[in-house]
Amino acid sequence: MQSYSKKVSMTVIKRLPRYYQYLKDLSDRDVEKISSKELAELMGLTASQIRQDLNSFGAYGQQGYGYPVDELKNAIKDILGLTKSYNCIIIGSGNLGMAISHYERFRDEGIHILAMFDNNRQRVGMYTGSIPIYHTDDLERFVAENVIDICILTIPREAGQEMVNRVCAMGIKAILNFVPLDLTVPDDVVVENVNITDSLYTLTFLLGES
């Protein structure tokens, strides 16, 4: 993986996936180079901001030319950690868990979902695609026998904190959390929240303002 010295702020990090998506699209359309000005127009940012953002990781552009799309795309892919491969489990096999288990965009980037877990015995033993559904009683055993990098949590709010304690105790260091709850985790565990309710409330606020 790429090494860089400057400390990168969360503001910039949150923009990286978006850069990556745009560069993938450009690359798919066989665009070979793009200037900060062109990309800025495309993404609704300023050219200055783009140059600042990219420079927190290194000098990818070429004066008088711009940025080579494919090279920059791969650099950001690497920065995002997407040149590695990851093993995931999904806890909660409701509709949300099911939806995510089908995400092709995950598998494409080296995100492998190995199993789903549920405490509903009716679902246990079933498969969703090639992904088996196990009982949550088997969590600890499964995680001991497989290297799991990421846990995706799609369980009800009530069960959230208790389950996350178990997940952290198993040594999993990254959680994609769909539970509408601020989880408490040890310092070395990273959590990224997807809070659908909060997004909807932001929308109703904005609807009232416009």
Add this chain to the structure above:
Amino acid sequence: MQSYSKKVSMTVIKRLPRYYQYLKDLSDRDVEKISSKELAELMGLTASQIRQDLNSFGAYGQQGYGYPVDELKNAIKDILGLTKSYNCIIIGSGNLGMAISHYERFRDEGIHILAMFDNNRQRVGMYTGSIPIYHTDDLERFVAENVIDICILTIPREAGQEMVNRVCAMGIKAILNFVPLDLTVPDDVVVENVNITDSLYTLTFLLGES
């Protein structure tokens, strides 16, 4: 609805739903008052920031006492537009659409999902709970016959922009977008994106940093 003069920044707006969740929890636990210091500790913010945030909407606290939990909760509920009621449709009846149709936290806050739409004829005519699934061919007719405030988009990426054009043409002014794509909409339409892929990529980045 509450009126306030100062222009409120997006940074503050994005924190409002979180204030609301915490205040609801406190209220449920019959906590009557809270100081900015206590709330700051609870939420991982600073007391100063909380006082600044709340003051962009008005003076809800009382010197020497703190903030009355229930009153503040209701004020934020009103600011978020959640004292009104909203009619929604969901376009896309896959697992993600299904998951959202079951969200109790929506109905509790006056968000009513009237119908789902899909272009898969196999699903048309079915019900999920009390919500009917119609064919997307019937969208325009349905929206003409019902006042729809919000459209929730859970369709594949390929169909995203074309569908959003139809949605905007029907006069819907708010979109909760799960399509991993930056949608182009008229100026008077508000869009809130829930991008699961971007969240996962942020997580893999953070995992590499830690």
Add this chain to the structure above:
DNA sequence: TAGATTGTTAATCGATTAACAATC
């Protein structure tokens, strides 16, 4: 009244924008 805590102003910090020399 005295203690506590707000509302608000001022100071600091960080992020964005502007400008331009370096260079392809």
Add this chain to the structure above:
DNA sequence: TAGATTGTTAATCGATTAACAATC
């Protein structure tokens, strides 16, 4: 070489933190 566009420094803008007078 001349034109274009980067990398980077300096200027501006906005958000967070600190401080304190107002007041319950």
